[in-house]
Amino acid sequence: MGWRNKGTMVTIGGKVWLAVVAAASIGMSVPCSAGYTVGQAQATTPATAQSKPQSKKAPKTPPKSGTSSAGAGKASGSKTKGASGKARAGASGKTSGSKTTGKKGTASRKRHVVSRKPTAQTIRLTSAFKASELLRPMAQQLAATRSAAAYSGVEAYARQHPGEGAAAAYLALGHAAMLDHRYDDAVGSYRQANVSGTALDDYADCLGAQAAIQGGHGADAYGLLDRFAERHPESIFDASAPVLLANAHLQQNDPQGALKVLVPLVDSAQASHVDFRYALARAYQASGDTAHAASIYSRIYAGFPLSVEASQARTQLQAMNTPPTAAERKVHADQLFNAKRYAEAGEEYHSIERDGSGLSVADHDALLIYAAASDMRLKKISRREVEKLPDTKDDSAALKLYLLAELSRNENDQSAHDALIAQMVRDFPTSRWLEEALYSGGNMYLLKHDAQQATYHYALLVKLFPKSLYAPSAHWRAAWMNYRQHNYAEAARLMEEQIQMFGGGIEIPGALYWRGRIYEDEEKNFGQAANYYRALSGSYINSYYAGLARQRLNVLKTQTASVAPAAALSAVHVPVVPELTGELPENEPHLIKARLLANAALNEYIGPEIQASETSSEWGALAQAEIYASYGETTRAIQSMKHSGISFFSLPLDEVPTVYWKLLFPQPYWADLTASSRKNGLDPFLVASLIRQESEFNAGVVSHANAWGLMQLLPSVGKAAAKKQGIKHFDANMLLNPATNLQLGTLNLREVMDRFGGQAEYALAAYNAGDVPVRQWMEVGDYKDIAEFVESIPYSETREYVQAILRNREIYRALYAVQ
Numbered sequence: 113m114g115w116r117n118k119g120t121m122v123t124i125g126g127k128v129w130l131a132v133v134a135a136a137s138i139g140m141s142v143p144c145s146a147g148y149t150v151g152q153a154q155a156t157t158p159a160t161a162q163s164k165p166q167s168k169k170a171p172k173t174p175p176k177s178g179t180s181s182a183g184a185g186k187a188s189g190s191k192t193k194g195a196s197g198k199a200r201a202g203a204s205g206k207t208s209g210s211k212t213t214g215k216k217g218t219a220s221r222k223r224h225v226v227s228r229k230p231t232a233q234t235i236r237l238t239s240a241f242k243a244s245e246l247l248r249p250m251a252q253q254l255a256a257t258r259s260a261a262a263y264s265g266v267e268a269y270a271r272q273h274p275g276e277g278a279a280a281a282y283l284a285l286g287h288a289a290m291l292d293h294r295y296d297d298a299v300g301s302y303r304q305a306n307v308s309g310t311a312l313d314d315y316a317d318c319l320g321a322q323a324a325i326q327g328g329h330g331a332d333a334y335g336l337l338d339r340f341a342e343r344h345p346e347s348i349f350d351a352s353a354p355v356l357l358a359n360a361h362l363q364q365n366d367p368q369g370a371l372k373v374l375v376p377l378v379d380s381a382q383a384s385h386v387d388f389r390y391a392l393a394r395a396y397q398a399s400g401d402t403a404h405a406a407s408i409y410s411r412i413y414a415g416f417p418l419s420v421e422a423s424q425a426r427t428q429l430q431a432m433n434t435p436p437t438a439a440e441r442k443v444h445a446d447q448l449f450n451a452k453r454y455a456e457a458g459e460e461y462h463s464i465e466r467d468g469s470g471l472s473v474a475d476h477d478a479l480l481i482y483a484a485a486s487d488m489r490l491k492k493i494s495r496r497e498v499e500k501l502p503d504t505k506d507d508s509a510a511l512k513l514y515l516l517a518e519l520s521r522n523e524n525d526q527s528a529h530d531a532l533i534a535q536m537v538r539d540f541p542t543s544r545w546l547e548e549a550l551y552s553g554g555n556m557y558l559l560k561h562d563a564q565q566a567t568y569h570y571a572l573l574v575k576l577f578p579k580s581l582y583a584p585s586a587h588w589r590a591a592w593m594n595y596r597q598h599n600y601a602e603a604a605r606l607m608e609e610q611i612q613m614f615g616g617g618i619e620i621p622g623a624l625y626w627r628g629r630i631y632e633d634e635e636k637n638f639g640q641a642a643n644y645y646r647a648l649s650g651s652y653i654n655s656y657y658a659g660l661a662r663q664r665l666n667v668l669k670t671q672t673a674s675v676a677p678a679a680a681l682s683a684v685h686v687p688v689v690p691e692l693t694g695e696l697p698e699n700e701p702h703l704i705k706a707r708l709l710a711n712a713a714l715n716e717y718i719g720p721e722i723q724a725s726e727t728s729s730e731w732g733a734l735a736q737a738e739i740y741a742s743y744g745e746t747t748r749a750i751q752s753m754k755h756s757g758i759s760f761f762s763l764p765l766d767e768v769p770t771v772y773w774k775l776l777f778p779q780p781y782w783a784d785l786t787a788s789s790r791k792n793g794l795d796p797f798l799v800a801s802l803i804r805q806e807s808e809f810n811a812g813v814v815s816h817a818n819a820w821g822l823m824q825l826l827p828s829v830g831k832a833a834a835k836k837q838g839i840k841h842f843d844a845n846m847l848l849n850p851a852t853n854l855q856l857g858t859l860n861l862r863e864v865m866d867r868f869g870g871q872a873e874y875a876l877a878a879y880n881a882g883d884v885p886v887r888q889w890m891e892v893g894d895y896k897d898i899a900e901f902v903e904s905i906p907y908s909e910t911r912e913y914v915q916a917i918l919r920n921r922e923i924y925r926a927l928y929a930v931q
């Protein structure tokens with residue numbers, strides 16, 4: 113079959129846009145998706161480190177304080193297990209920073225947007241915005257609650273504000289009706305929007321067509337979608353409207369009409385999108401050209417395995433008696449596995465094996481082992497079941513050994529685990545499963561504080577798999593283990609190697625800082641230490657370690673002699689200064705439309721509308737966040753800034769307009785936050801930073817671990833704090849009240865701080881991971897300072913949590929200390 117001996121997995125990720133249209137596709141209809149494609153991928157083998165950046169990121173903390181039973185902010189002193197002891201102990205392997213356009217290593221220039229002169233279009237859009245400005249809070253409430261009162265309020269606004277105000281109101285009503293699956297009502301509202309105004313007529317047409325199709329009246333969509341791009345130039349729906357029109361024809365049993373729409377576009381960019389391909393295949397199938405249809409369905413099934421269309425394509429292939437081949441199904445199952453959809457992947461592996469058509473004995477046996485790997489991820493397989501798996505002679509044999517090694521790890525049988533690793537090294541030295549096993553083994557020993565064994569596993573992984581996505585974190589863990597064992601010469605060598613081999617990785621600030629500390633503390637080369645600290649502060653200026661580096665520079669300032677920078681420093685990435693502006697182009701049509709969309713609560717289209725502007729790279733992040741913040745969506749504003757692609761933590765505060773920083777580090781509920789913080793003797797900026805990390809200021813969030821509100825408190829912790837505060841008849845819903853959550857959360861944080869002598873680093877680690885593991889880490893210590901403790905935290909999530917909060921506290925102080 114050609115799959116068993118492939119040792120490398122390649123995943124090609126599709127383009128994912130910051131704002132993805134959130135509309136459900138029902139039946140054959142396609143939502144107005146602005147032409148963006150999400151999640152295209154291909155695969156040949158399952159679960160390898162070289163293909164899954166997200167895999168084994170941890171060791172994740174035991175349930176985190178704000179979001180889990182183990183956190184000190186929730187249930188202090190409770191027992192926790194680090195990521196179930198799984199392969200989740202090293203640093204994550206992500207790269208720091210994001211790509212941005214701009215100038216390297218130069219101070220940013222003050223950017224001024226060159227605003228267009230008003231045009232007839234922008235004057236019309238601005239007028240529509242002003243006409244509907246008072247609608248925004250009502251429309252947003254309707255989108256959020258869809259209550260009878262909210263519907264009535266927006267309907268009344270439409271009656272009282274004829275023209276563009278009514279048009280925006282009817283769009284809001286149509287959108288809400290769509291969410292409630294009342295498609296006929298939606299069609300009526302969109303029709304009224306078209307009659308009332310023209311500012312958002314492309315939305316009224318496209319969304320109206322979608323509602324008509326989903327309501328089973330595809331013919332009513334023809335007029336709305338015909339010559340769409342000609343009637344609505346520069347609309348974000350120009351690329352997707354033909355697919356919607358084709359689906360309308362297909363719903364009306366008119367495949368020739370669909371082909372007439374789609375075939376002329378087969379060489380366009382839109383033709384590469386899965387929704388276009390699926391509609392085209394359906395059209396060929398319905399017209400009787402099953403060979404052409406089957407070819408397209410097969411490509412969808414293999415090339416877009418995570419899409420809804422892939423499942424639909426398989427159904428159609430079976431209906432035409434041309435089902436996917438075993439090899440195609442195997443590729444599909446591999447990609448499901450890599451996407452962590454283990455149940456679906458396992459079922460597909462089992463299904464291929466059960467069907468058995470054309471399978472050799474070796475193929476059959478390999479599929480059983482792949483299915484077992486899925487069951488292992490779901491914790492649904494026993495040692496006995498793994499041991500009963502067939503013995504093979506190809507790479508699936510390495511997978512079986514990996515599964516046995518993981519079981520031995522879970523059973524705390526280190527001897528058996530190490531013997532299995534040794535067998536894999538001997539028999540399968542290039543297998544991706546050895547790569548997985550070595551990282552998992554290193555993490556296991558890290559959690560057990562066995563530095564020697566952890567170092568062995570991490571170093572061997574880097575040696576055998578230098579291009580692995582695990583390699584940067586494994587290499588850094590090996591360097592750090594040597595540092596902790598006082599093997600300073602080897603640690604220094606590895607840290608320099610880290611900087612040179614894995615530039616841009618998230619481990620680089622730590623490597624720069626600790627190599628500087630070795631120069632300072634062990635080699636007494638204060639000048640070179642200062643070179644490292646300056647390089648760190650210059651390239652990662654807002655990072656946790658940059659702050660520590662500046663502290664060391666202050667200590668060294670009277671001892672430092674100038675020396676030439678070490679060779680490794682030439683590999684340090686110079687930050688890119690983006691071209692950003694604090695001004696917005698007020699006569700930019702897409703910006704005005706985005707604001708108008710917020711008035712109508714068509715929130716999922718705000719991002720795509722802004723991105724449609726050719727100049728949005730300079731102001732789009734600001735515009736999007738400001739729009740979200742304007743109707744109280746603080747959390748979404750933070751998230752849009754985080755995902756903007758701007759490397760904020762590598763840029764000085766004064767090189768990015770202040771308005772960006774204040775949207776990224778906002779001050780909601782500030783009066784209550786400062787009052788509760790000061791009452792409990794806490795730094796308000798530390799509390800704000802903790803809340804930003806825990807809930808992103810979403811006062812109404814309840815986590816999957818049953819942690820509630822701003823400071824993510826478990827109801828049991830909230831109840832205990834409420835009793836101390838004299839609050840009677842406590843109910844968990846009280847934790848969704850910002851003032852109450854802050855009152856109880858700051859009291860709880862104060863108690864955590866007191867249990868750890870007021871040391872913020874210990875307290876934050878306990879808030880995230882629980883008291884018990886933190887005390888264990890403290891006891892195995894002999895840390896020379898608190899920074900060494902933080903870097904030694906074995907749970908990546910907890911370590912990064914502590915560093916992020918302390919880093920962000922300093923940014924809050926820099927922005928608001930005078931205030």
